[in-house]
Amino acid sequence: MLAFTIRRLSQSVVVLFVMSIIVFAGVYAIGNPVDILINPEADIAEQEATIKRLGLDKPLWVQYGAFMSNALQGDLGNSFVHNVPALEIIFARLPATLELAILAVGLAIIIGVPLGMIAGLKDDSFIGKTIMTGSILGFSLPTFWVGLILIMFFSVSLGWLPASGRGDTVDVFGIPVSLLTWDGLSHLFLPAFNLALFKMSLVIRLARSGTKEVLLQDYIKFARAKGISNARIICVHVLKNILIPVITVLGLELGNVIAFAVVTETVFAWPGIGKLLIDSIANLDRPVVVAYLLLTVTMFILINFVVDILYSVLDPRVRLGGSN
């Protein structure tokens, strides 16, 4: 396990380094932030002074070198747009995205697993077929369109839920959380549901095929023969055994949601990091884009790591195989 961890970590460092070069060069290639940020009324002398002040007159490799030496000291640079450290901006926005992502994945599990099991148990019934058809919709409808439809229906027509933004928050250990107020939850629900739709469909399909497979296993037949109630068989024996693939996939999906909830955050004006990324790319706010992507890579590495461990906890065979 230790050797595995060390190898994993050293790979991560290389990945981070390569990412930093790619991202830095990529944003550099798109354009010069000054072209976007500076007021067009500035004359040539003012434009040049600004370029110099922000260090953008130096060649790419010099800029990268300066960035790297700062980054090694934990400083990923100041945002060109906001003049505060890039990491600070990202961490200020992170809680909003995290709670959105967690609620979305939560919804996907709470709704998706039972529906998937029903579909698996009643494969040929009307209900089972309806659920499966619904999951196809969840896969194929574009997120922004569903988001707008949700807004039009629940906010504009019915007036039940707010259309955009984040509601009241409560500070928990200095982190603003909107899960704890009614206003916050009401703002959270639609975007979280929108984000959950795709994942829900994924979970339904996984749970259905898992259920169908498990139902044919000998231990289920044996449990039935022993006279164990149907409810217990389903809630304990089936459920536990279909969760492994669900957790693997959702672990990776959680990373995706955190890193790329861009569309949902844009449609619902949710002040998370996805929206920050889009705005930063539009403004060529290089330090923020680079810091964001480096953080994302780090996060994926970590999530994969945790998934591997969870996996071995749920399925002893993995653990045994790993130690061989």
Added chain:
Amino acid sequence: MKLRNFGLAASALAIAFTLPVAAQAANLTMGMDSEPSSIDPHYHNLGPNNALRRHMFESLTGQDEKQKLYPLLAESWKPTSETTWEFKLRKGVKFHDGSDFTAKDVIFSACRVPNVPNSPSSFESFTKAIADFKTPDPYTLIVETDGPSPLIPTYFANWGILSSTAAGVTGDIKYDKENCGLDNFPSTVDFNSGKAAIGTGPYKFKEFVKGDRLVMEKNDGYWGDAAEWDVVTMKPITNAAARMAALLAGDVDFIAAPPTQDLKKLEEDPKFDVAQGLSNRVIYLHMDQYGPTTNGITGTGKADAKYEGEGPCAEKECEKNPLLDVRVRQALSKAINRDAIVQKIMGGVAVAAGELLPQGFFGTNPGMEPEAYDPEGAKKLLAEAGYPNGFELVLGTPNDRYINDAKVAQVIAQMFTRVGIKTSVNAMTKSVFFKTRNKYEFSVYLAGWGAGTGEMSNPLRALVGTRSKETGLGGTNRGRYSNPALDEKILTALKTVDDAQREAILQEASRMAMEDYSILPLHFEVTSWAHRKGLTYAARADQYTLATGVHATK
């Protein structure tokens, strides 16, 4: 089931924390199309920041909806010689922290303007003409300038006044161009947290959560008419459809820049209203008039001379540049059916342009008409210029910067093609577009210009003056048009303090620029705002969205 228990616990918590939402009539929530990058009034000279600044930090002079100047912290001003201006300051004005406003605060603010670390776009252009300040008494301010500077009162509408007392300045301040011997200016971060956000404006800083909301509250000690709203909340909703949905759902009372295709629907809806007004933003075509060859034109053959200077043609073979010939430029202008663009593409929310500012603005020529659509005339001119079979052209345009920008470019390409100039459009996102344009890769490109000062010297100076670091002309003249006689006129206007004289010079300069087809104005954008019934908004030419302009109908 553990999950079920969690769900119950969560809903129980939610109920426990439910807060009664009191309905308050005098609160205003606005959905904004862009977010200011900072609360700091001197950090970033850009539209959203400048609009926000006007709520909290006032300037000596103000600009109304039509960009005409009116007294704000200065009650009156006049030139006392070619190089001095006298401002009489308003008495009894208090900052948000209770300190008095005096001339010292103006000097302090002018000292800070060039000293904002990492400013991506400085306000220095509005203060650099200042040579010195004299204060015979705390409410009289004499501004001495380097040379005649007629735009000083206009410039003074563009930078906000900070409290020197709040910044801890005790003694007198001796003005210089560096930092006036001061080193304890408040930092940008202090403004964003609200600590240093102390101005004299009708609204006070309350809360700023980046990306989510900006909240201001009424300043009860305001010297002028009291603010109409107790609390103003500005929410950045950058996606137009989402902004529209927020308005329809009643989340916000007011939105900036509603989607153009929804305007009709909003106007017909009994619950909503639209405010519209002509902006100072002109959409134009710039044409490469620099070298004997140009990058985006083919089919014109080899050039007579070699290309020298900046641009892609310095490195590779390009074909002859037909845009140097005024007849070709005129033909392009005649080929464009501006009325059709306004009606069909802009849906009526634009006005065809014959100059770089709309009629009635300072320095425009009364009665100047947009170029008439005349495809036959265009063909004739092209033949006269030696291009009876036309040539091929690539038209550059951004696709996310101006209202319907790429669509307008497409239509213009068709119109050009109709007179024999086979045109294709190269549309790209604004960040890439500006970079490509600044490397002189386009022979013809579409862009827009909003005149911050609201008078003619501004677009002339930036767009058609010869690019030069020394004169300060041509900052955005990426067509590199150059006409020494016109430069002379613009520079003279910039030094003529007498308003009537300056206006006459600017009118003549504008006429010269138009007659030489240095640049082709297309149309002026009409800016729209939408709000629920029961509100009014006075549309602004500078396209700023201001809570101070939103009123409840009685």
